[in-house]
Amino acid sequence: MYPSRFRYEAPRSLEEAYGLLQTYGDEAKVIAGGQSLIPLIKLRFASIGVLIDINTIPGLAYHHADPDGSLHFGALCRHRDLEYSELLRSRQPTMAATAPLIADPLVRTRGTLVGSLCHADPQGDWASVMLALDGEIIAGSATGERAIPVSQFVTGPFQNSLQPGEIAIAARVPAPKGSVSGTYLKLERRVGDFATVGVAVAVETSGGSVSRAGIALTGVGASNIKATAAEQALVGKALNASSIEQAARLAAQAAEPKSDHRGSADYKRHVVYTFVTRALSSRGARAA
Amino acid sequence: MEVRRVTVTVNGEPRTAEIEPRLLLVHFIREVLGMTGTHIGCDTTNCGACTVLFDGLPAKSCTMFAVMADGHEVTTVEGLGMSSELHPIQEGFKQEHGLQCGFCTPGMMMASKALLSENLNPTEEDIRWALSGNLCRCTGYQNIVKSVLWAAEKMRSQPAVSR
Numbered sequence: 001m002y003p004s005r006f007r008y009e010a011p012r013s014l015e016e017a018y019g020l021l022q023t024y025g026d027e028a029k030v031i032a033g034g035q036s037l038i039p040l041i042k043l044r045f046a047s048i049g050v051l052i053d054i055n056t057i058p059g060l061a062y063h064h065a066d067p068d069g070s071l072h073f074g075a076l077c078r079h080r081d082l083e084y085s086e087l088l089r090s091r092q093p094t095m096a097a098t099a100p101l102i103a104d105p106l107v108r109t110r111g112t113l114v115g116s117l118c119h120a121d122p123q124g125d126w127a128s129v130m131l132a133l134d135g136e137i138i139a140g141s142a143t144g145e146r147a148i149p150v151s152q153f154v155t156g157p158f159q160n161s162l163q164p165g166e167i168a169i170a171a172r173v174p175a176p177k178g179s180v181s182g183t184y185l186k187l188e189r190r191v192g193d194f195a196t197v198g199v200a201v202a203v204e205t206s207g208g209s210v211s212r213a214g215i216a217l218t219g220v221g222a223s224n225i226k227a228t229a230a231e232q233a234l235v236g237k238a239l240n241a242s243s244i245e246q247a248a249r250l251a252a253q254a255a256e257p258k259s260d261h262r263g264s265a266d267y268k269r270h271v272v273y274t275f276v277t278r279a280l281s282s283r284g285a286r287a288a
Numbered sequence: 289m290e291v292r293r294v295t296v297t298v299n300g301e302p303r304t305a306e307i308e309p310r311l312l313l314v315h316f317i318r319e320v321l322g323m324t325g326t327h328i329g330c331d332t333t334n335c336g337a338c339t340v341l342f343d344g345l346p347a348k349s350c351t352m353f354a355v356m357a358d359g360h361e362v363t364t365v366e367g368l369g370m371s372s373e374l375h376p377i378q379e380g381f382k383q384e385h386g387l388q389c390g391f392c393t394p395g396m397m398m399a400s401k402a403l404l405s406e407n408l409n410p411t412e413e414d415i416r417w418a419l420s421g422n423l424c425r426c427t428g429y430q431n432i433v434k435s436v437l438w439a440a441e442k443m444r445s446q447p448a449v450s451r
């Protein structure tokens with residue numbers, strides 16, 4: 001397939017990229033890994049006047065932990081970097097479990113975490129993970145930077161809350177306050193398919209009880225769903241069969257699945273229940 | 289019409305061309321360079337037939353613009369070996385009947401090359417994982433997995449062979 005014509009810019013710095021965005025306005029579209037955007041351009045679902053390629057900007061391919069324990073992911077940090085990340089394996093088990101389940105190995109070579117969040121596919125995996133972790137997007141522009149919670153960043157299907165002139169330059173996960181455990185469980189018919197059901201769980205415990213709980217769902221609603229009631233049911237309690245059962249039930253209630261070729265609504269709701277139970281039980285959860 | 293001059297190192301050789309930004313990398317390889325070993329399968333980022341190595345890592349050349357490869361290295365199936373001197377991966381696919389129609393094979397071999405560059409002792413599971421972005425509609429994958437195991441063994445016994 002041949003995309004329609006566009007102009008191509010390869011800025012060498014963020015300042016230059018911001019300038020290009022100001023010059024071209026709504027005509028411009030920023031590309032990082034392009035694994036969702038390029039198919040859209042090829043199918044001519046997206047028509048763009050100017051493609052601003054940020055792959056030529058040095059210094060955006062990082063992911064690291066700050067001394068305070070928060071995790072930072074640059075706009076060119078690829079899924080593959082996260083799949084093989086020792087940092088995530090030792091510090092952030094929910095993200096470590098997610099990375100190998102994104103698309104397929106070839107897409108993971110190019111696609112990025114931040115780009116995936118910007119794309120805001122309502123069936124995307126990373127948004128659930130970032131909702132469970134209370135993650136943020138860092139939006140940069142010619143006038144400065146601001147942090148946007150992912151819960152406010154994704155505003156609808158394929159829509160985000162970036163303002164004209166802004167580029168999502170990083171994602172951030174706040175520092176944990178207790179010891180971290182969690183995972184991402186994804187039921188998919190085959191590699192590369194959207195999740196039939198995905199469940200992100202991130203728990204922090206201190207002194208034997210849960211100090212923070214994050215639970216979010218993929219594929220069982222019009223968007224990623226943060227299961228707030230299920231989260232709250234865990235906080236302040238020990239993780240045991242009774243609290244886990246309650247959280248799983250509340251998460252299943254929060255799901256809004258529709259019957260389709262991937263399964264019936266009842267089935268998907270049941271998988272949410274099972275996945276939350278499994279992810280919170282000692283066998284399923286990965287400790288950091 | 290905007291045209292840009294790019295230089296892409298393909299199979300070790302710098303190739304310079306003036307191209308439109310909308311030109312896909314796979315079209316650059318096939319139509320500008322005339323190297324038709326890389327196949328276009330689904331054209332929708334699903335099948336992996338167009339897999340090449342981009343800076344050593346396997347990627348779908350139908351899902352990249354060629355301008356984005358400016359200054360980078362691309363390895364195609366032509367970079368593996370020629371019929372006079374097959375690469376162990378190509379030999380493995382021949383020995384173990386790793387292909388029937390052959391359409392997915394270039395992509396399968398490039399994804400296999402990426403795997404074996406990192407891991408010369410892959411398990412069957414490692415191979416299936418590495419090839420999970422490459423679809424084959426003929427073989428049922430059994431013989432493809434055997435082919436890669438064959439190639440790994442050959443490459444272990446011949447450390448001098450190019451990896």
